[in-house]
Each structure stands twice: as C-alpha cells, then as structure tokens.
Amino acid sequence: MVQSLAWAGVMTLLMVQWGSAEKLVCYLTNWSQYRTGAAQFFPRDVDPNLCTHVIFAFAGMNNHELSTVEHNDKLLYQELNSLKTKNPKLKTLLAVGGWTFGTQKFTDMVATASNRQIFVKSALSFLRTNGFDGLDLDWEFPGSRESPAVDKERFTALIQDLAKAFQEEAQSSGKERLLLTAAVPNDRGQVDAGYEVDKIALSLDFINLMAYDFYSSWEKTTGHNSPLYKRQGESGAAAERNVDAAVRLWLQKGTPASKLILGMPTYGRSFTLASSSDNGIGAPVTGPGAPGPYTKDNGILAYFEACSWKEVRRLEDQKVPYAFQGNQWVGFDDVESFRAKVAYLKQKGLGGAMVWVLDLDDFRGSFCNQGQYPLIRTLRQELSLPSVPGPPPVPGPPPMPGPPPSSEPEQGPSPGLDNFCQGKADGVYPNPGDESSFYNCGGGRLFLQSCPSGLVFRASCKCCTWG
CATH class of the missing domain: 3.20.20.80 (Glycosidases)
Structure with a gap:
C-alpha cells in the first residue's frame, strides 16, 4: 500500500x-x-x-x-x-x-x-x-x-x-x-x-x-x-x-x-566562409554572412530567407540544421x-x-x-495546445510583394559578369537583361536569383513584386 x-x-x-x-x-x-x-x-x-x-x-x-x-x-x-x-x-x-x-x-x-x-x-x-x-x-x-x-x-x-x-x-x-x-x-x-x-x-x-x-x-x-x-x-x-x-x-x-x-x-546566424569548399560546422569564416534581401542585416537571416537554401545538412548530435551556398553559411x-x-x-x-x-x-x-x-x-x-481554426487566407492580390526568390547559385559566371560584385556592397542588384531575375552579391561572390512566377524585381524596394 x-x-x-x-x-x-x-x-x-x-x-x-x-x-x-x-x-x-x-x-x-x-x-x-x-x-x-x-x-x-x-x-x-x-x-x-x-x-x-x-x-x-x-x-x-x-x-x-x-x-x-x-x-x-x-x-x-x-x-x-x-x-x-x-x-x-x-x-x-x-x-x-x-x-x-x-x-x-x-x-x-x-x-x-x-x-x-x-x-x-x-x-x-x-x-x-x-x-x-x-x-x-x-x-x-x-x-x-x-x-x-x-x-x-x-x-x-x-x-x-x-x-x-x-x-x-x-x-x-x-x-x-x-x-x-x-x-x-x-x-x-x-x-x-x-x-x-x-x-x-x-x-x-x-x-x-x-x-x-x-x-x-x-x-x-x-x-x-x-x-x-x-x-x-x-x-x-x-x-x-x-x-x-x-x-x-x-x-x-x-x-x-x-x-x-x-x-x-x-532566424539563423550566418557567416561568410573562408573557403566555399570547407563548409561544415567549425569551418573558418571571414566575417558575418551577406544580408538577406528582406531583413538586410549582416550575419542574420529570417527563416523565410533561409528555408529555400538547397544544401541543407543536419547536426545529428545537436538536433539542428545548417545550410550553405557558395561561401555563405547559416545555422538555423x-x-x-x-x-x-x-x-x-x-x-x-x-x-x-x-x-x-x-x-x-x-x-x-x-x-x-x-x-x-x-x-x-x-x-x-x-505543445498539444487546443487546436484552433487557421488564419484566413491572405486576400489576393495582396497589397505587398510575395515570396522571396529562390536562392540558387548560378552555374558558373554569366558572360561579362565575372567581376560584377567586386567593389559592391553585399546585397541585391537588378539584372538589366531580365526583370524576372536579379543579382545577389555576397562576400564578393555573384548569385543569380529568380523571382517567383509572375513577379518582377524592382530596384525601388530591392524585392520581387507584382509588375
């Protein structure tokens, strides 16, 4: 008893x-x-x-x-x-x-x-x-x-x-x-x-x-x-x-x-790798990562900016993911x-x-x-909190621009753009030849990024928006 x-x-x-x-x-x-x-x-x-x-x-x-x-x-x-x-x-x-x-x-x-x-x-x-x-x-x-x-x-x-x-x-x-x-x-x-x-x-x-x-x-x-x-x-x-x-x-x-x-x-904390080929945990870095196209702060990326990165790895002992593209690295x-x-x-x-x-x-x-x-x-x-109705869908077309671009690094430099990012601040820049895409400079490296279907890049907001 x-x-x-x-x-x-x-x-x-x-x-x-x-x-x-x-x-x-x-x-x-x-x-x-x-x-x-x-x-x-x-x-x-x-x-x-x-x-x-x-x-x-x-x-x-x-x-x-x-x-x-x-x-x-x-x-x-x-x-x-x-x-x-x-x-x-x-x-x-x-x-x-x-x-x-x-x-x-x-x-x-x-x-x-x-x-x-x-x-x-x-x-x-x-x-x-x-x-x-x-x-x-x-x-x-x-x-x-x-x-x-x-x-x-x-x-x-x-x-x-x-x-x-x-x-x-x-x-x-x-x-x-x-x-x-x-x-x-x-x-x-x-x-x-x-x-x-x-x-x-x-x-x-x-x-x-x-x-x-x-x-x-x-x-x-x-x-x-x-x-x-x-x-x-x-x-x-x-x-x-x-x-x-x-x-x-x-x-x-x-x-x-x-x-x-x-x-x-x-959000995640980001870094610029000393070498893009050394991209694991504990890899040498030269400083903070390039700013995200929306949050625009060095060394930090919102989840909505990091979620589209393709090269994702998991730290099994620490139960968290990290991702990299080119010389950019983020733990989120x-x-x-x-x-x-x-x-x-x-x-x-x-x-x-x-x-x-x-x-x-x-x-x-x-x-x-x-x-x-x-x-x-x-x-x-x-947390097993009581379920509640989901939020109503955002009415369309919404008053503000939609999703950020995918973050795919370009496959080799475009003709005439080998030195595009040299001397430029990290950030996003228009692609004069195609308004549905834009350039992203990070740590001196060039990334070609595409807007979602139906959206175009505008320099005024440095974002993809409805034309």
Whole structure:
C-alpha cells in the first residue's frame, strides 16, 4: 500500500510536469513595419489564435518612466490589443529594453527606491491605458555591459517592487493582476553577474530564456545559433554553448521548471566562409554572412530567407540544421528542430516555449511552401495546445510583394559578369537583361536569383513584386 501510494505520487508529479507546458509566448517587433515587400509586418498580421501570450518589443524609458519608441507605437498597441476581441484568452505584454537600449537608463532607474517607484507607477498607468496585460523586463543585462555589480541586487528590488504594486493595484481595482515576466540570458557569466535567480523567480510569473545567439558573426568559425545539445568532444566553456546547458543552469540556480519558458529563434546566424569548399560546422569564416534581401542585416537571416537554401545538412548530435551556398553559411532552426526542442522542454517539465520572433517566421505562408507560420504552428501542435481554426487566407492580390526568390547559385559566371560584385556592397542588384531575375552579391561572390512566377524585381524596394 505504501509503495502504491508512493508510485501514485510519482505518477502525479510526472503528470504535472508533462502537463505544465501550456504557454506559447511570441514576441513581435515595432521595427518590422519598416521592412519592404512581403516581409513588412504589423500587429494586424498576428494570428490571434496562435500564441497564448504576445509580447510587444520594445518600449523605452524617459526620466525613469515607461515610454513609446516609434512614432506610431500607440496605434500599434491598439492593433495588437484589438486582437483580444477575436480571442479573449490572448494575453499581451509590453517589453521594455532590448539589446540596443543598453543598460544606462536601467541603471539610473534602479539606483534609488524613489526612482524605482517613478517607474513602477508609470508602468501601471501606461499598461492599463494602452490595454496590456503585463510587463516584460528585457534589461540586457544587469551587472554586464557597463552595468555595475550592484545592479544585480537592485534588479531584484525592481522586480519585487513591481510585483507588489501589481498585486496591490489588482486588489484595489478589482481587475485581473498584471503579469510580470523577464527575458534572461543563456550565458553563465552574465547570469552569475546579474541575477539572483531564486529570488526573482519568486516574484516573476514566468521567465523567458533567450536560448539562442550561442554563436554569432564575431566568431572565427561556423557555429550554430541555437543547438539543443553540445557537440561530441566539446568541453569547458564550449560545452555550455547550447540550449540544454542554459536550461540546466537556470534550473540549478532555483527557477521552478514550470516558470521557465524555453526561447526558440525563427532566424539563423550566418557567416561568410573562408573557403566555399570547407563548409561544415567549425569551418573558418571571414566575417558575418551577406544580408538577406528582406531583413538586410549582416550575419542574420529570417527563416523565410533561409528555408529555400538547397544544401541543407543536419547536426545529428545537436538536433539542428545548417545550410550553405557558395561561401555563405547559416545555422538555423526548422520544423524538425522545433519538434525536438518541444520534446526536450516537456521532458524537463518546463512551462512552455517562447519565440523570437513572429515576424521572422513565414507568417504569410508564401515563402517556404509550408503554410502560414510553419515554425510557430509546429510549436502549438507539439505543445498539444487546443487546436484552433487557421488564419484566413491572405486576400489576393495582396497589397505587398510575395515570396522571396529562390536562392540558387548560378552555374558558373554569366558572360561579362565575372567581376560584377567586386567593389559592391553585399546585397541585391537588378539584372538589366531580365526583370524576372536579379543579382545577389555576397562576400564578393555573384548569385543569380529568380523571382517567383509572375513577379518582377524592382530596384525601388530591392524585392520581387507584382509588375
């Protein structure tokens, strides 16, 4: 009987753990509105039934008060929060900070109790006025990047102040309590320097672990953006540059598994290979990869830009794919790697998945021939969240350009174009002889790319569009 009761307890614990992955937290950015063509993204492009929580990135801070960043942020807030009329269960949060925001304004704000109270009061008012359900702290990172060591304890104090104020406001107003979350790093040094993990975990509703950017464009060799496990033979610091090590770090430091949300990227990190013939993992590189035709950032490619690359390989020990063409290399995530990561987070009893970011998945469904939001829909399915109707088809002809071109390298240089890319910046250029195709220069190498059927390349947007 005692054994039976003990076993029943174990089974109950396992059921709780495996059943706790109930959150699908998705970020969107307020700068994706400035992308061209089919990559332009607004809150109205969000499927309201896809994610359980949507986080708007980013708000700023002025004079210790929460503030807007873009000229039309308040309109975008309205767009996002109006989605709750279609799905009343959807929760929206506003993230403050981000990488480019830096640390100085956070440091100044947490320096005194009175400054923290200015921020807390402004956050309460700002969130309620604009219809949000919570606040996501994205300080990158307390105790690092010129943030003093004392900010570690002051960050804890800020979280405790916010949690207390949110609870008191809910009790006095009768409204549902505002949520409080934080986005946190995967690096042991940054975690040790800036986070009293066991203390902040008590006050936060959940913690979004940024389990990506393990390798980036400053490396000297290729490495994957978000490998699930270490590579065979890795040891020391290198063996911690993976999702599993980051999760175990946060759990060991006192985060309840049910509060830890595993972050997954809908983008890849790219490199320019030193030699196109040496294109495996750990191959020498000369710098970041060429910018994608839509995201236009060195060293990063959206999933919808990488999904059409033909030379794809899988890192079996790390459970993720990479691809290469010519001297360009990208390590990214796909449907298969997302499935593996959900199986992992379920096994660990984590609270769910987080996605950075909605606007880098194939949200229109016309880039990768996998339907709309193929990566994030995979997460919803694998998390066993209740099925919901799919989004309505995008009306046609759509107001913005369609799918990106295929990324096939040309078979040998075209006559007279041997030196076309010399002296030119990486990017896309018109093909004067054929408007249905264009040239893409990457690391001095020329790629001839074709627009999808019926579309033509326009220099004005540097994209394929309807003629």
